[in-house]
Amino acid sequence: MAKIAYILLCHKDPDAVIRQAERLTATGDHIAIHFDARSSAAEYQQITSALGGNAHVTFADKRIKCGWGEWSLVRATLNTLTTAVAAFPQATHFYMLSGDCMPIKTAEYTHRFLDTHDADFIENVDYFKGNWIKTGLREDRLIYRHFFNERKSKRLFYAVLELQRHLRLDRKPPRDMQIRIGSQWWCLRRETVEKIFVFLTQRRDVLRFFSTTWIPDETFFQTVVPHLVPRDEIHDRTLTFLMFSDYGMPVTFYNDHYDMLLGQDYLFARKISPEAQDLKRRLGLLYAARDVPFQISGEGPELFKFLTGRGRVGRRFASRFWEKESTLGRERELLVVVCKKWHVAKRVLERIRQTTNVPAVEYIFNEEDAALPDLGGIQTTVEKRSRHRRALMRMLFDYYETDRMMVCMDPGNIELLEDFAADRSVTRLLEIECTFSDDYLIGHAMRVGLAGEQTSADTFARLLPTIRNDILFESDRIRDAAFQNHHRFCETGDLEKNAQALAHFLSIPHQTARDIIDGPQLFVD
Structure with a gap:
């Protein structure tokens, strides 16, 4: 029967190294460990102290300072392999691993596979x-x-x-x-x-x-x-399941990849996220289990290529509950109010709320403390909301039980605007153009951390033109994008033309739109 000596090259997380060695040797196999000489002596001492009494564990006679892409990695592998061959004369196979690898089959299955x-x-x-x-x-x-x-x-x-x-x-x-x-992850007789x-x-x-x-x-x-x-x-293949993105970066596996990993025609998987503690726990228990049937589907690599090749559609392996769809819905209408002066957009939204029954949320992709209902955690941070933007809006549509929803965005959110505009739902855009006094731009610079109370007048004189140009640039990008259903009204514009733009945006009568924006306080700073 096959008996494996695992060759483990690692450089960090001594606790994880110890657990991995104990897991792999508990079923009678062996492991030879090379712990990078660049790592601390204390961490290496921790590993040797914990595993020194395990007869199935040995350590490379000479530790090498390893560097990615260098010969030192091969030298460390040869040193560890030499030690393993001498220490474990009963070993029939030598299997190369890293600290990020985990078994995705039982030891029983692994030994039977190598025997076959x-x-x-x-x-x-x-x-x-x-x-x-x-x-x-x-x-x-x-x-x-x-x-x-x-x-x-x-x-x-x-x-x-x-x-x-x-x-x-x-x-x-x-x-x-x-x-x-x-691949460097081989298994040799x-x-x-x-x-x-x-x-x-x-x-x-x-x-x-x-x-x-x-x-x-x-x-x-x-x-x-x-x-x-x-x-x-x-x-001509590796027994370690690993995938790379188009940019040559390894794909990382998380807790919700357990079932997918077990279905692959491989014995180990790399690269398991350090945060995927539940996945590591389940795979660790799996390795020692017996009589576990495996349904090998082997769809992992092709499925990954298919999903990533489709672009930003919001889906991936074992999608989280909020990522099971990739569109807001053909029947839905998203109304986006774009304005650099957030307080102006909020005033407009408040007046629209008082006049229509369209649910509205404010700068949820810009303000951390924006008012949102509990949506299972997806709403907790701006970063999360932006990453799962379509899913978030879909859940808000469901929460308010509506097919029309309004949201405020900053003109700098061009990526979000383009993403929503590409959705199969109907997206309407209302851009509110404001004038910007020097006093307002100074306040803006201080709010975003570009200036402080002690900033000199000379510094502001150099800074304000740049800020003003950035605001104009953001507006130009929106115009250059040539969005459909793009409406615009301006602080210095004619009331009737502004009302006409708002009426088309909301699909409401002209007089109703006029009443919403009529008044001297709308654009006050």
Whole structure:
């Protein structure tokens, strides 16, 4: 029966490392841990003290200071793998993990799977033809030597790269090896690992080459294993379920992804959010369980591509209760009042409330303390309201039991305006144009933190034109967007024209609109 030695590379959260090691060894498997030498000695001591008495746990003989994209990650992996091979002679498989990985199958299922498939599992595609790299450097990762970390020493990294390009110091990969690339989360059989160690003692040139490539943890094992093992004994895939966005960022899993994860044809998943404590608890219990049936659907990657490819429609995996729909509803009408002077818009809204029965909410996407009913938590912060804007408005429509709703927005909320205008509901826009005195702009600057009580007159003289231009720019953007059903009335405009704009906006008689806006106090600061 398969017995696994997990190779764990980690650099933080010693409590989580301890729990992960205890979880994986409780069913009889082993784990070899490399805790980054950049991390504190106290944290490493905490781990070794907690796990030192566990016969199924060992630690890399030498800790390495690791950096993303560096050879140090491969060096740390080789050190830990060497320790694991010596410490666990009964181990049949060596499975690479990170601290963000969690099992999504039982140990029973995992062992049975490895017994059934006598092969190495390592993603490996042709480096130059496989289109595996989506962004950033490609050929330059290999043909030039990299001595600095791109993230930590960006200027040096690219300066040395440009110098090599200028001097034509490019090099060729080892001629007898086809360079391949893939995920670093592999599972290799013991005989394969032993072949790798023998090969590396004979081919120091391969070590020298990869040690100065960029991101070698995606190419080193992926190239060496197919060079040593027949193709029919390699499955070109990882057993760890992970997905990346179009920008190359790993997709993170949360508490509500439990059922989706269990349905994937993988043994582990990465990357589990540190905040997903309930998901970690359930997956931890799952690993030790027995006789658990799994319905493998395997739709995760394609479903992710489908949903993210549809743009901003408000849906994703295992959507929260407020994200199950993506539109306000074809039959609904959203009335948006846009005004930079919030107090003016609020006055208009109050007069509309007194004249019509249209429910209205004020600057809910701008004011943290805007009056809102309890909607299950989605209303608690401006950031949440903006992120789930369509869902929030849909719930407000339901709360007020109406198909017409009015809301105030700042002209700077152009993204929200565009989003609502693109909805299948009817969106009407009323832009209220105000005049801005210097005194008002000074007060505005102080309210938003651009100025204070001690700000000098010279500073205000330089600042006010900029603020005024920003306000004009926001208004121009709204006009350039060419929204349908866009109506406008102005503080300095004719009363009859303003009333006509309001009447069209609200679909009310002209005289009713005139009564709403008639009066000297509407635009008073």
